[in-house]
Amino acid sequence: MASVESVMDLGAKRTEIEQLREQSADPELWNDQDNAQRVTRRLSYLETEVARVEAIRERIDDLPILFELAETESDPEAKSEAQAELAQLRKDIGDLEVRTLLSGPYDQREALVTINSQAGGIDAADWAQMLQRMYLRWAERRGHPTEIYDTSYAEEAGIKSTTFAVKAPFAYGTLRGEHGTHRLVRISPFDNQNRRQTSFAGVDVVPVVEHSDHIDIEESDLRIDVYRASGPGGQGVNTTDSAVRITHVPTGIVVSCQNERSQLQNRATAMSVLQAKLLERKRQEEQAAIDELRGDGSNSWGTQIRNYVLHPYQNVKDVRTNIETGNTSAVLDGEIDNFIDAEIRWLRSQEDTGG
Structure with a gap:
């Protein structure tokens, strides 16, 4: 102690x-x-x-x-x-x-979390929304404020993507191990033949930018679109074109915000999200250069990080740390601290050994 x-x-x-x-x-x-x-x-x-x-x-x-x-x-x-x-x-x-162990250069920052549905059709969109709820419940349990910046709803159910902030010190250092692909196996509630379905969703975690960060963004590199914010099932939630989508042309990064009534406010928030993603891209490029000098051309993070199996048995298992539990309902309700703590230790061990 x-x-x-x-x-x-x-x-x-x-x-x-x-x-x-x-x-x-x-x-x-x-x-x-x-x-x-x-x-x-x-x-x-x-x-x-x-x-x-x-x-x-x-x-x-x-x-x-x-x-x-x-x-x-x-x-x-x-x-x-x-x-x-x-x-x-x-x-x-x-x-x-x-x-x-949270001693990285950005670990003490707040976090921006983006979730995208991947392979699996309507089940993947539903899975992305389940993951969003899981992280928001985790933050709620810890007393961390959150703010949803953008949600793109799928046509039938679930979401195509979402971006939200976890506004607490060390949120990035705590959650950065969640970055990667999350795989769900279950009986599809959308299949009238009750077949088993495998779905994938990607989680991206980046640190929130601060005034001291220097990220050059040329106005000529941006494509800015405004549109009407929509809710589930394509339902309009705004009567004006206040939602903003910004595309950073050189990198292809696309961010959007629709949570504010004002187009100017949405643009400012979207720009801060873009800056955060460009900052993380810069950090990854710098790390890749260091790994190349070290002779490590592989990415130790991998892609698929956790499996959630709801059928034919109940199990959630992290493929890197081997932490697992059969209490899948608790995990999906935000009880993921055991996984997160193991990830932090694993990431630190990888960094210490140059992995």
Whole structure:
């Protein structure tokens, strides 16, 4: 626990908390809404982290007393409770250790998540929407604010694609291992012959850009289209052409936003998403150059990262870490922390070994 506390540098966090409290008390702060929200989110995150470590430290200090009382009173029930607390403490300290592994250059950023339906027709579109719900439920369970920027609905059911932000510090570092292809096997609810269907959806996770990031985007490289936002089944949700789609011609990257009423606001949000994707592309190109110098031409991430089997048996298994569970309903309801923690450890081991 002492090594975890040292790596987390509680002293520095407490100093930053005091500075952020001073900023949040300044009435001028809210003249810039975006900056004010960043300050308050960062303050809330740091206060929660410090309180979490302090609470675990108190429980560690209390643990010998629990065992001593159980021994003194020869109380089997009290001893059982003390042993359960010891097991829980080990798990909680392990969770803290995972957090100390998030030391990449962008790990502390908020995250932009894009989900696209792939092979599998209507089932793939439904699967993409199931994944969107899974991540939004995961964020909700952790108290992380989210904002859906764009959703393109499929004609019959589900979605073609969606982009949403997870607005919490370290969201990118936490979720970046989710990047890749997710495979679903089930009896198709859309097949009147009840045949088994395999569907695929791609998840893309990039860090949110900050003012310090320098991404050059030439206006001449952009193709900007405006259109009317639509809901499920092609139903119009806006009476004006306020949705914005931006194509970055040199790279072919396409982003869109339709969550705001104003075309200008949608354009600004779409530009920030484009900047985030270009930043991630730049990071990947730099990493590829390093890998080439190292003589590693392969991509250790692979493509397919997790299998979700709902028929003929129930199982979710990560193909990289071999973490698995038969509680598929809990996973699809956002209980994916075991997978995420294992991914963080796996990614760090890959980076440490140059994989």
